[in-house]
Amino acid sequence: SFDRGPKCSAEELTFHKSTGKWTRKWENLKKFYSSPCSNFCLHTSFYFLYIILYAVVLVSQAKHEIHHEYLFSYYKEAILVFWQLSFIADMLYELSKIEFKWKTYLKNHLTDFTHNVLNFLWIILFILSGFLRVFPFAFDYDPIRILWAILIVLSSFFFYVSFIFSSIRILRVFDAHSFFGSIVVMMKKMAQTLFSFLIIFFVFWFTYAVVVIALLETTPSIETVVWNIFSNGAFEIFGDMNPD
Numbered sequence: 031s032f033d034r035g036p037k038c039s040a041e042e043l044t045f046h047k048s049t050g051k052w053t054r055k056w057e058n059l060k061k062f063y064s065s066p067c068s069n070f071c072l073h074t075s076f077y078f079l080y081i082i083l084y085a086v087v088l089v090s091q092a093k094h095e096i097h098h099e100y101l102f103s104y105y106k107e108a109i110l111v112f113w114q115l116s117f118i119a120d121m122l123y124e125l126s127k128i129e130f131k132w133k134t135y136l137k138n139h140l141t142d143f144t145h146n147v148l149n150f151l152w153i154i155l156f157i158l159s160g161f162l163r164v165f166p167f168a169f170d171y172d173p174i175r176i177l178w179a180i181l182i183v184l185s186s187f188f189f190y191v192s193f194i195f196s197s198i199r200i201l202r203v204f205d206a207h208s209f210f211g212s213i214v215v216m217m218k219k220m221a222q223t224l225f226s227f228l229i230i231f232f233v234f235w236f237t238y239a240v241v242v243i244a245l246l247e248t249t250p251s252i253e254t255v256v257w258n259i260f261s262n263g264a265f266e267i268f269g270d271m272n273p274d
Contacts, residue, residue, distance in 0.1 A: 074203050081200065083110055084193050114149040114192075121146050141202070145195055152188035155181050238262075 159181035204210035239262040
């Protein structure tokens with residue numbers, strides 16, 4: 031007689047059916063979230079959340095004094111740092127796939143590289159400034175105090191610049207839209223035209239300011255001549271916004 035093999039019980043058949051059902055659901059779910067459209071929507075949504083978190087950290091810094099010696103004193107700052115480190119880790123992972131060919135990566139991901147460099151700089155400078163605070167006796171020396179102050183200022187500078195750059199990067203999302211993408215292209219062209227106009231405008235600004243300063247009775251000192259050139263040109267051309 032023909033051997034049909036071992037027979038499965040009703041419970042085993044039910045188990046195999048339920049397992050196959052969940053496997054198919056998992057495969058469909060994996061296909062859906064790995065599709066280009068789903069990836070775009072997920073990455074865009076999380077990036078908006080990242081910008082919102084960044085803005086909350088900046089606003090809280092403006093209202094509350096944050097002691098730089100405690101790097102992870104606030105959970106919002108800790109989440110932000112972790113999020114930014116994940117961007118850097120993702121960049122390193124992409125570089126590892128192309129055997130760390132920097133020229134190839136920069137050719138296709140220049141904005142991502144710039145964003146990660148800004149994040150890396152402010153984090154490193156912040157950690158170094160916090161490391162100096164571990165040794166309070168070192169602040170008895172003027173060079174150490176000056177170095178700490180420079181680190182704090184540079185860290186804050188790159189922190190704010192990184193937020194500006196991160197916010198501007200949102201415009202890349204609108205490139206995929208037929209209507210908003212055309213507006214982004216027009217803004218890019220307008221920025222190039224405005225930059226060219228400012229070069230010519232600053233020539234007239236400088237010339238006008240120098241003539242005004244030359245007609246004044248008092249001669250400005252070396253320390254104030256730069257501000258006098260800027261202020262005379264700005265206040266006379268645009269008007270003093272604060273006459274009091």
